Amino acid sequence: MAAAVVDPEIPVLTIADLGVLRDVVDGPAGIVVRITPTYSGCPAMQMIHDEILAAVDRAGLGPVTVETVLAPAWTTDWMTERGRRALADFGIAPPLPGPAPVTFFRTAPGICPRCGSTDTTEIAPFGSTACKALWRCEACREPFDVFKTH
Amino acid sequence: MPSGSIVTGDAPLLRYVLERADDALVLGHRLSEWCGHGPMMEEDMALSNMGLDLLGQARALYTYGAAVEGAGRTEDDYAYLRDERAYGNLLLVEQPNGDFAVTMVRQFLYAAFMTPYWQAMTSSTDATLAAIAAKAQKESAYHVRHAGEWVMRLGDGTDESRARAQQALDALWPFTGECFMPSTAEQALVASGAVIDPAMLAAAWRETVARVVADATLTLPADTWMQRGGREGRHGEHLGHLLAELQHLQRSHPGATW
Numbered sequence: 240m241a242a243a244v245v246d247p248e249i250p251v252l253t254i255a256d257l258g259v260l261r262d263v264v265d266g267p268a269g270i271v272v273r274i275t276p277t278y279s280g281c282p283a284m285q286m287i288h289d290e291i292l293a294a295v296d297r298a299g300l301g302p303v304t305v306e307t308v309l310a311p312a313w314t315t316d317w318m319t320e321r322g323r324r325a326l327a328d329f330g331i332a333p334p335l336p337g338p339a340p341v342t343f344f345r346t347a348p349g350i351c352p353r354c355g356s357t358d359t360t361e362i363a364p365f366g367s368t369a370c371k372a373l374w375r376c377e378a379c380r381e382p383f384d385v386f387k388t389h
Numbered sequence: 390m391p392s393g394s395i396v397t398g399d400a401p402l403l404r405y406v407l408e409r410a411d412d413a414l415v416l417g418h419r420l421s422e423w424c425g426h427g428p429m430m431e432e433d434m435a436l437s438n439m440g441l442d443l444l445g446q447a448r449a450l451y452t453y454g455a456a457v458e459g460a461g462r463t464e465d466d467y468a469y470l471r472d473e474r475a476y477g478n479l480l481l482v483e484q485p486n487g488d489f490a491v492t493m494v495r496q497f498l499y500a501a502f503m504t505p506y507w508q509a510m511t512s513s514t515d516a517t518l519a520a521i522a523a524k525a526q527k528e529s530a531y532h533v534r535h536a537g538e539w540v541m542r543l544g545d546g547t548d549e550s551r552a553r554a555q556q557a558l559d560a561l562w563p564f565t566g567e568c569f570m571p572s573t574a575e576q577a578l579v580a581s582g583a584v585i586d587p588a589m590l591a592a593a594w595r596e597t598v599a600r601v602v603a604d605a606t607l608t609l610p611a612d613t614w615m616q617r618g619g620r621e622g623r624h625g626e627h628l629g630h631l632l633a634e635l636q637h638l639q640r641s642h643p644g645a646t647w
């Protein structure tokens with residue numbers, strides 16, 4: 240139920256695909272859903288929190304609380320294979336295995352989700368949401384988002 | 390004291406958490422001042438994104454501070470209801486945005502310190518601080534990369550951009566020393582392993598800064614008298630103006646929500 244809640248910013252990803260959903264326990268005081276935040280300032284977290292409450296409520300499963308756990312810290316390495324494929328089909332290059340090293344002007348190339356080319360250029364390291372960067376494919380000339388390694 | 394101001398406890402852990410949270414909040418607020426004013430859209434988004442990361446780090450730290458203090462306060466109380474003298478942020482982060490070069494050099498100098506700082510803090514004996522550090526470290530790594538590339542572009546750019554970048558570096562340099570001076574709260578916590586002594590990162594920071602400054606064809610400023618006082622609540626005139634804007638709504642309409 241809670242696993243089907245989607246990221247409001249990338250609706251093809253469920254919170255289970257994203258690795259945000261950590262745990263669901265049926266305790267004496269009702270259901271406890273544990274989630275972990277992606278980026279410290281990710282504005283989608285509040286919405287995900289509210290959507291989980293609504294999903295459990297719709298299913299008539301009784302009292303529910305959503306707990307935010309910080310440790311261990313979320314990483315894009317937790318993204319499921321299904322999630323990675325869904326991202327690519329949606330036109331967003333999936334994250335590379337972490338951690339990303341600190342380099343200047345030398346980033347691992349984004350892989351174009353349309354044509355698969357690695358002949359790509361980073362346009363902006365900070366994209367439309369905290370988790371994405373904006374790239375351009377030099378082969379098919381289309382711009383695309385890259386889900387940043389985190 | 391303005392109406393509704395709060396005075397927090399002085400336990401070292403609470404004080405330390407508030408100091409680091411104040412750094413992130415104040416710099417995040419500075420970056421938010423660029424929103425809608427960036428030199429181009431991609432940069433406007435980058436500045437806002439970095440500001441959002443910092444705001445998120447501040448929220449996590451203030452929330453932890455509330456748990457540590459156990460006085461029924463929330464993250465908002467610390468941000469909106471403490472007076473300037475109670476703020477423990479570094480002087481570096483309160484410096485005004487100036488031009489784009491000042492903003493990027495300030496961001497680079499700070500992130501070049503915070504990236505190894507959070508990295509080291511992932512081994513904190515305090516599980517919450519270690520978890521906050523694990524996230525913040527990755528965010529900070531993006532900031533140092535982005536700001537560092539801008540320092541190189543500006544320094545190795547036109548005569549004008551080069552002059553402005555050098556001016557920014559020279560003007561901000563005296564505020565960098567404070568990063569490596571442990572606060573009273575930190576000194577009390579180091580032995581427990583909850584925090585690290587920031588002084589141990591001075592060499593690594595200098596190495597990163599020297600490398601980028603050299604690639605930027607800029608000149609590393611000479612060693613000079615380093616400003617301090619932010620951790621003790623002795624701030625420049627700029628923080629008061631910043632807080633007046635940041636706190637205005639909650640001070641004039643206490644408890645307002647929407």
Ligand SMILES: [Zn+2]
Pocket residue numbers: 351352353354355356376377378379380381
């Ligand atoms: Zn392509």
